[in-house]
Amino acid sequence: MFTGFFYLLRSRGFHVTLSEWMTLMEALTLGLHHCSLTGFYDLCRAVLVHSEADYDRFDSAFLEYFDGVPFPEDQLPEELMRWLKKPEDVMREFRAFLNTTDYESKSIEEILKKFEERLREQKEEHNGGDYWIGTQGFTEFGHSGHTPEGLRVGGQGRYRRAFKVAGERHYRDFRKDNTLDIRQFQMAFRLLRQYSSRAQGEKTEFDVDETVRKTGDKGGILDVRFKRPRKNTVKVLMLMDSGGSMEYYSNLCSMLFQAAERDNQFKELHVYYFHNCIAPSVYTQPQMRREHSVATEWVLKNFGSDYKVILVGDAMLDMYELLEKRFDWRTKEERYSGMDYLKRFKEQYPHLVWLNPEDAPVMGGLWGESYGKIAQVVDMYPLSVSGLERAMKKLLVTK
Amino acid sequence: MTETFQGTKNYVASPELLGAVNIANALQKPLLVKGEPGTGKTMLAQAVAEALGKQLIIWSVKSTTKAQDGLYVYDVVQRLYDSQFGSAGVDDIAKYIKLGKLGEAFSADEQVVLLIDEIDKADLEFPNDLLWELDRMEFYIPETKETVRAKHRPIVIITSNAEKELPDAFLRRCIFHYIAFPDPEQMEKIVRVHFDKLDETLLKQAMEAFYFLRSIDAIEKKPSTSELVDWIRALELGGIDPDRIRKEIPFAGVLLKKDKDVAAMERRLSR
Numbered sequence: 001m002f003t004g005f006f007y008l009l010r011s012r013g014f015h016v017t018l019s020e021w022m023t024l025m026e027a028l029t030l031g032l033h034h035c036s037l038t039g040f041y042d043l044c045r046a047v048l049v050h051s052e053a054d055y056d057r058f059d060s061a062f063l064e065y066f067d068g069v070p071f072p073e074d075q076l077p078e079e080l081m082r083w084l085k086k087p088e089d090v091m092r093e094f095r096a097f098l099n100t101t102d103y104e105s106k107s108i109e110e111i112l113k114k115f116e117e118r119l120r121e122q123k124e125e126h127n128g129g130d131y132w133i134g135t136q137g138f139t140e141f142g143h144s145g146h147t148p149e150g151l152r153v154g155g156q157g158r159y160r161r162a163f164k165v166a167g168e169r170h171y172r173d174f175r176k177d178n179t180l181d182i183r184q185f186q187m188a189f190r191l192l193r194q195y196s197s198r199a200q201g202e203k204t205e206f207d208v209d210e211t212v213r214k215t216g217d218k219g220g221i222l223d224v225r226f227k228r229p230r231k232n233t234v235k236v237l238m239l240m241d242s243g244g245s246m247e248y249y250s251n252l253c254s255m256l257f258q259a260a261e262r263d264n265q266f267k268e269l270h271v272y273y274f275h276n277c278i279a280p281s282v283y284t285q286p287q288m289r290r291e292h293s294v295a296t297e298w299v300l301k302n303f304g305s306d307y308k309v310i311l312v313g314d315a316m317l318d319m320y321e322l323l324e325k326r327f328d329w330r331t332k333e334e335r336y337s338g339m340d341y342l343k344r345f346k347e348q349y350p351h352l353v354w355l356n357p358e359d360a361p362v363m364g365g366l367w368g369e370s371y372g373k374i375a376q377v378v379d380m381y382p383l384s385v386s387g388l389e390r391a392m393k394k395l396l397v398t399k
Numbered sequence: 400m401t402e403t404f405q406g407t408k409n410y411v412a413s414p415e416l417l418g419a420v421n422i423a424n425a426l427q428k429p430l431l432v433k434g435e436p437g438t439g440k441t442m443l444a445q446a447v448a449e450a451l452g453k454q455l456i457i458w459s460v461k462s463t464t465k466a467q468d469g470l471y472v473y474d475v476v477q478r479l480y481d482s483q484f485g486s487a488g489v490d491d492i493a494k495y496i497k498l499g500k501l502g503e504a505f506s507a508d509e510q511v512v513l514l515i516d517e518i519d520k521a522d523l524e525f526p527n528d529l530l531w532e533l534d535r536m537e538f539y540i541p542e543t544k545e546t547v548r549a550k551h552r553p554i555v556i557i558t559s560n561a562e563k564e565l566p567d568a569f570l571r572r573c574i575f576h577y578i579a580f581p582d583p584e585q586m587e588k589i590v591r592v593h594f595d596k597l598d599e600t601l602l603k604q605a606m607e608a609f610y611f612l613r614s615i616d617a618i619e620k621k622p623s624t625s626e627l628v629d630w631i632r633a634l635e636l637g638g639i640d641p642d643r644i645r646k647e648i649p650f651a652g653v654l655l656k657k658d659k660d661v662a663a664m665e666r667r668l669s670r
Contacts, residue, residue: 020571023426032422042418047426050570052433052577190523216475220483 185259188388241313249357276317277338280328308351357383410446419576429555434578437623440558444514458500466528469501510551526569604644617663622654
């Protein structure tokens with residue numbers, strides 16, 4: 001049953017598992033969809049979707065599957081096909097049929113009015129709702145041999161509602177690919193946790209619970225226990241692009257910075273600023289005055305490869321900034337280009353990601369070249385909540 | 400399961416929410432409710448318990464709460480004391496096993512409604528630690544070699560403020576519903592539930608002001624339902640002329656809790 005929907009959801013990035021699908025089937029068997037599409041929509045959503053962030057995607061997928069996809073013809077009852085092709089004929093038949101039964105003309109008129117409304121709606125939306133109006137409406141009155149289940153036809157207002165709800169896309173704002181607020185950044189940073197392992201290290205922390213328990217077990221003879229402390233061992237080195245084209249994203253970057261800073265959950269956090277690409281100097285302040293400057297060599301020397309490095313920038317720069325060797329006023333030499341620095345960072349830090357507030361440029365665009373070059377060297381992620389989450393996960397694994 | 404939840408006199412729920420409650424109930428799965436603060440997540444459990452005439456057990460989760468706390472606590476210290484003073488019954492470990500809220504819900508003689516409130520407050524691992532217990536509705540106490548098994552599967556309602564992501568394995572076992580912020584129509588119903596009689600102009604003006612405040616982007620902490628109710632009460636008691644409400648927004652402190660937000664409101668009002 002609807003197995004195609006299952007695979008569609010999976011292909012749209014929902015991790016729907018078989019057990020959830022079975023739950024849905026069980027629910028359908030129990031009749032929890034109340035034999036209506038709205039009920040079915042609500043049920044599917046409640047069982048299969050687990051975050052309001054996914055509501056929007058679910059709505060699109062639901063629409064796509066139940067609204068747009070043409071159903072194989074042989075699955076539809078013959079009568080329905082006839083109706084779908086020539087609704088007017090069936091309409092006439094239906095009216096004639098109702099007139100033969102001793103139905104009050106008033107209720108007939110009501111039913112027909114609704115039915116006609118429905119038909120009109122259907123012409124407005126091409127694929128829209130054909131199927132459901134068709135099957136639902138038709139199975140109801142078609143299946144039961146045209147007994148005046150015509151009211152069911154009127155009831156289709158309900159069926160349509162699910163599409164309406166899904167089509168209105170109420171939950172667009174919850175999508176995770178939107179950039180939202182500091183709190184969400186903080187939540188993403190929480191992913192970057194690596195606890196000192198319980199199996200290694202000295203037992204230095206006094207273990208109250210275990211001491212009490214052991215002492216209790218021994219009937220009151222004190223038995224002091226220690227445990228290994230459990231702390232986040234992640235050390236972070238963050239380098240942010242500042243000024244120029246990044247002005248536009250200053251708010252976003254400051255949010256990211258605050259999120260990293262405020263949470264105070266890393267063992268160490270060091271933040272430096274650069275302009276466009278890493279040059280011989282980086283700066284401790286975003287204003288990047290010379291008195292704030294720190295030699296990039298110093299950074300490389302002092303922060304070992306166990307640091308996790310997050311670069312933030314739009315990666316849009318002139319190619320010369322990336323490829324020309326840069327003058328280092330400290331050594332009065334031109335030794336490394338921006339690209340060389342990037343490569344050196346990448347070599348030294350196996351855990352390195354680049355967060356980019358800008359969407360990937362269209363290939364061949366003015367800035368596309370530098371973006372592409374940088375993306376070849378480092379892993380680039382969009383600076384959105386989901387991008388940050390993916391980046392953090394990347395930082396945790398060794399590859 | 401024949402009972403269905405239709406909302407109560409004091410709790411106005413959207414049809415989707417009612418549906419989700421009944422789906423969870425029929426499938427015997429926990430219902431996970433998310434939503435903005437003040438949309439009545441916690442109230443839902445109370446309303447369900449009330450409507451179905453069942454006892455409500457609330458397990459309020461804090462940042463220090465461990466999954467174990469909900470099952471049972473073995474009071475070793477008490478036992479140690481008792482052993483030193485030679486109290487009777489020290490041999491009986493069962494005496495020192497205190498069931499937690501989950502344990503209570505399992506061992507209840509009748510079906511109960513169990514509210515696990517703000518599950519996201521606890522450690523990231525917390526929900527995972529409860530998987531087995533919520534799935535099988537039983538747990539084992541090694542100290543007494545006893546298994547506590549639910550006599551009647553409790554109706555489990557879990558709320559979350561989305562402070563932390565919940566693990567997938569946990570989510571898969573839940574029926575999920577997101578309570579959207581009520582639209583003015585729904586809100587009017589909710590407000591009316593809280594007041595016996597209400598001056599129509601006052602209500603209209605207050606609602607207008609309320610949604611106006613919520614529409615100001617500069618306001619960080621948007622006022623919620625419970626604040627609106629409090630505010631209307633304050634307006635009523637203060638005998639404020641309804642016509643002034645929308646223009647001046649008196650007692651704004653009830654709605655807005657941050658100085659910054661009040662300032663933002665004043666900027667907009669003075670325009």
